[in-house]
Amino acid sequence: MTRMLAEGDEIDGFRIGARLHVGGMAVLWEATHPDHGIPLLVKVPRLAEGEDPAAIVSFEMEQMILPRLAGPHVPRFLGAGGFDRQPYLAMERVPGASLLPLVESLPLPVERIAAIGARVADALEALHRQHVVHLDVKPSNILTRPTGEAVLVDFGLSRHAQLPDLMEEEFRLPYGTAPYMAPEQIMGVRSDPRSDLFALGAMLYFFTTGERPHGEPQRLSGLKRRIWRDPHPPRKLRPDCPEWLQEIILRCLEVLPERRHPTAAQLAFDLRHPDQVPLTARARKQKQDGWAKTIQRRFHPDHQPRFGRPQRTTEEAGGAAPIVAVAVDLGGADAPLDAALRDTVGHILATVPGARLACLNVLRQNRIALDTTLDESGQNKHVQRLVELKHWAAPLGLPEGRVTYHVLEATSPAAAILDYARQNGVDHIVMGARAQSLRRRVLGSVSAEVASEAPCSVTVVRARGAAAVAEAAEAVQDA
Amino acid sequence: MRVAILSDIHANREAFEACLADAARRGAERLVILGDIVGYGAEPGWAVARTRELAEAGAIVIKGNHDEAAVADRGGMTSAAAAAAEWTRQVLDDGAKQFLDLLPMEVEEDDRLYVHAGAEHPTLWHYVRDAEDARKSLDAVRARVVFCGHTHVPKLFGLTAAAKLVTHTPLAGIPVPLTRPRRWLAVVGAVGQPRDGDPAAAYAMLDTEGNHITTIRVPYDAAAAAEKIRAAGLPEVLATRLLQGR
Numbered sequence: 001m002t003r004m005l006a007e008g009d010e011i012d013g014f015r016i017g018a019r020l021h022v023g024g025m026a027v028l029w030e031a032t033h034p035d036h037g038i039p040l041l042v043k044v045p046r047l048a049e050g051e052d053p054a055a056i057v058s059f060e061m062e063q064m065i066l067p068r069l070a071g072p073h074v075p076r077f078l079g080a081g082g083f084d085r086q087p088y089l090a091m092e093r094v095p096g097a098s099l100l101p102l103v104e105s106l107p108l109p110v111e112r113i114a115a116i117g118a119r120v121a122d123a124l125e126a127l128h129r130q131h132v133v134h135l136d137v138k139p140s141n142i143l144t145r146p147t148g149e150a151v152l153v154d155f156g157l158s159r160h161a162q163l164p165d166l167m168e169e170e171f172r173l174p175y176g177t178a179p180y181m182a183p184e185q186i187m188g189v190r191s192d193p194r195s196d197l198f199a200l201g202a203m204l205y206f207f208t209t210g211e212r213p214h215g216e217p218q219r220l221s222g223l224k225r226r227i228w229r230d231p232h233p234p235r236k237l238r239p240d241c242p243e244w245l246q247e248i249i250l251r252c253l254e255v256l257p258e259r260r261h262p263t264a265a266q267l268a269f270d271l272r273h274p275d276q277v278p279l280t281a282r283a284r285k286q287k288q289d290g291w292a293k294t295i296q297r298r299f300h301p302d303h304q305p306r307f308g309r310p311q312r313t314t315e316e317a318g319g320a321a322p323i324v325a326v327a328v329d330l331g332g333a334d335a336p337l338d339a340a341l342r343d344t345v346g347h348i349l350a351t352v353p354g355a356r357l358a359c360l361n362v363l364r365q366n367r368i369a370l371d372t373t374l375d376e377s378g379q380n381k382h383v384q385r386l387v388e389l390k391h392w393a394a395p396l397g398l399p400e401g402r403v404t405y406h407v408l409e410a411t412s413p414a415a416a417i418l419d420y421a422r423q424n425g426v427d428h429i430v431m432g433a434r435a436q437s438l439r440r441r442v443l444g445s446v447s448a449e450v451a452s453e454a455p456c457s458v459t460v461v462r463a464r465g466a467a468a469v470a471e472a473a474e475a476v477q478d479a
Numbered sequence: 480m481r482v483a484i485l486s487d488i489h490a491n492r493e494a495f496e497a498c499l500a501d502a503a504r505r506g507a508e509r510l511v512i513l514g515d516i517v518g519y520g521a522e523p524g525w526a527v528a529r530t531r532e533l534a535e536a537g538a539i540v541i542k543g544n545h546d547e548a549a550v551a552d553r554g555g556m557t558s559a560a561a562a563a564a565e566w567t568r569q570v571l572d573d574g575a576k577q578f579l580d581l582l583p584m585e586v587e588e589d590d591r592l593y594v595h596a597g598a599e600h601p602t603l604w605h606y607v608r609d610a611e612d613a614r615k616s617l618d619a620v621r622a623r624v625v626f627c628g629h630t631h632v633p634k635l636f637g638l639t640a641a642a643k644l645v646t647h648t649p650l651a652g653i654p655v656p657l658t659r660p661r662r663w664l665a666v667v668g669a670v671g672q673p674r675d676g677d678p679a680a681a682y683a684m685l686d687t688e689g690n691h692i693t694t695i696r697v698p699y700d701a702a703a704a705a706e707k708i709r710a711a712g713l714p715e716v717l718a719t720r721l722l723q724g725r
Contacts, residue, residue, distance in 0.1 A: 053639075053640050053641035053642075054641060056640035056641070057639045057640050057641055057643075060639070060640065060658055060661070063658065064656055064658065082658065082659045082660070083640075083659065083660050084659050084660055162650050162653045162655075163647070163653075163655055163656075164635060164637050164645050164646075164647035164655060165645060165647070166637065166639050166645055168645050169639065169641075169643035169644065169645050170639070170641060170643065
């Protein structure tokens with residue numbers, strides 16, 4: 001077929017530099033190109049006689065997927081060559097090491113684990129929104145940009161929901177990396193984005209305890225063990241692991257995808273708000289399940305997990321489990337608007353059962369007092385607002401876990417709401433618009449600013465007939 | 480070059496006109512019609528006349544089983560299809576029949592083969608429904624990419640480096656690369672009688688430079704086409720299925 005590349009070669013303007021890495025399926029070369037003033041990477045599949053043909057198939061899969069990806073969470077695609085000449089894939093070389101060296105210094109501090117986890121979950125969310133399930137999430141496939149974003153690399157095992165799955169027919173043995181592979185992936189399901197959440201959970205478990213949740217099995221029978229045998233709870237191996245972190249990790253490691261977080265955005269959300277993670281029996285679990293339960297799971301036909309049913313794909317995941325944020329103006333000054341806002345939120349949550357609600361209130365900071373540390377009265381105010389938010393949401397009757405409460409402190413309410421939406425992957429903002437009033441005419445409308453700048457859908461709620469009422473109230477005040 | 484590939488027109492004027500207009504708007508430079516210009520629908524005379532004009536302007540046109548049945552009764556059809564074929568034979572003039580009769584069974588162009596049904600034996604009109612059917616076609620010919628119709632359901636089959644056949648259901652408007660040197664078989668769906676649950680007319684746009692294929696869905700006035708089928712006294716099922724895409 002083609003001869004092996006060597007340093008100094010040139011293909012399509014890419015000048016090949018030093019050989020950086022020889023992997024199981026491909027070789028990575030440093031490269032430069034006169035049109036691209038950034039460090040580059042050229043990836044070439046291993047094609048020698050007797051190599052696994054899956055290496056070629058996986059390379060072709062990556063050649064299909066990488067050019068279709070965009071954004072800071074993937075390396076930028078710069079060129080490719082087919083098998084009719086020299087097969088290669090050229091991309092941006094993201095500087096710095098992968099997360100792999102971290103495994104030398106385990107366990108990591110809890111805050112660090114949550115921060116890494118949230119950044120990786122952001123990257124997975126961005127990938128899933130581009131219709132791709134990675135299917136090989138592990139420390140060596142995650143890089144970090146100097147600006148902080150996690151970057152996912154190596155899409156050779158990935159599945160693009162809109163493209164033919166060349167790897168689909170390849171699995172005599174499941175392809176993936178043993179410690180991180182989700183149970184359904186072991187059973188041949190390649191379309192569920194929540195398989196990536198399992199892998200991230202396995203990584204967080206490893207970072208927390210220094211051990212892999214299901215070891216590093218070498219054979220298929222060992223791989224399948226995770227379908228019926230649960231791992232030691234992290235707190236058993238590391239007593240100072242907080243309950244919320246154990247809750248998150250064990251939820252990621254649930255055998256059935258539908259028991260994990262519905263989206264990577266929701267997982268990132270939990271990792272960023274430890275105090276709002278609803279704790280279940282998972283959080284308090286102290287040891288592995290007993291043998292009776294384990295044997296039942298393994299051998300009793302009614303207790304074995306089934307992965308054959310229709311799986312949630314990247315096409316529907318985001319739509320089925322959005323994060324909805326409602327900005328609530330506390331104080332009860334406008335009762336009709338308050339009721340209309342709650343009604344609207346209720347309708348949205350009723351139509352999308354997987355949605356979760358974040359209730360926001362902005363505590364305005366006095367500009368002058370900005371740099372004074374939060375005093376006791378400030379703290380009290382904050383707590384009081386949280387109580388009022390919960391009171392506001394109570395009529396919605398949402399179970400714990402579907403709703404969280406956040407008091408944002410800022411000088412500009414619109415900027416605070418927008419920042420919150422960007423940082424937390426909010427899909428839909430719901431907020432009220434005050435009726436035309438003098439105050440609004442002078443200060444401008446918060447809802448208009450949010451609606452024009454938001455990274456997602458915004459529903460602005462008005463109470464019918466409220467304008468006249470507001471004008472009348474103002475007239476009374478002015479008199 | 481952009482090649483618009485249309486199949487299974489089935490004398491549906493509304494759908495055919497909508498697809499031709501759409502293909503022109505998208506900059507199609509070449510037109511391929513994979514057969515079954517007539518049968519089922521109410522305007523076979525118009526459909527043949529329009530196809531002849533296109534052929535004279537350079538379009539590639541292939542023969543389908545319904546085109547064959549419009550010339551002479553060969554049997555082997557379902558009752559509704561046979562009734563429509565009988566009616567079509569009555570309304571088509573000799574010139575139209577002669578045009579259909581002389582259509583080729585297959586045409587090869589560069590690394591592509593155009594055929595109405597399974598390429599392993601085009602005159603037997605085999606359906607290409609699954610990977611096994613696709614393998615028979617690909618094994619029988621040299622062309623790197625085979626395009627066919629006949630099933631009225633868009634599908635894409637790909638032969639991987641490991642000689643496995645993958646099956647893909649194309650999504651409307653999403654370009655899919657036909658990676659080299661792998662071999663592919665594309666079933667382009669039906670213009671005039673879609674059967675995949677979407678009543679919109681289907682055709683495929685091939686980009687030979689970019690080397691990718693896109694399935695295109697074109698909503699058209701199916702109610703008008705169905706009404707003409709009823710007015711012609713053709714079986715009712717042929718009208719209702721247009722509205723359901725089944």
